[in-house]
Amino acid sequence: MLYDFYLDLIFIIECAYRKYQNQDHIKWTRENLKQGVKEIRAL
Numbered sequence: 001m002l003y004d005f006y007l008d009l010i011f012i013i014e015c016a017y018r019k020y021q022n023q024d025h026i027k028w029t030r031e032n033l034k035q036g037v038k039e040i041r042a043l
Contacts, residue, residue, distance in 0.1 A: 001039055001043075002040075004036055005039070008029065008032045015029055
């Protein structure tokens with residue numbers, strides 16, 4: 001679970017760093033991060 005959260009953070013950072021334009025990919029990474037936060041809060 002923590003590793004998944006870590007990857008979600010990396011995806012978010014990479015989208016900004018690499019200036020991705022694909023809004024579907026950006027949305028996907030944000031949704032994954034939101035889900036990861038929910039899972040960690042549930043611990």
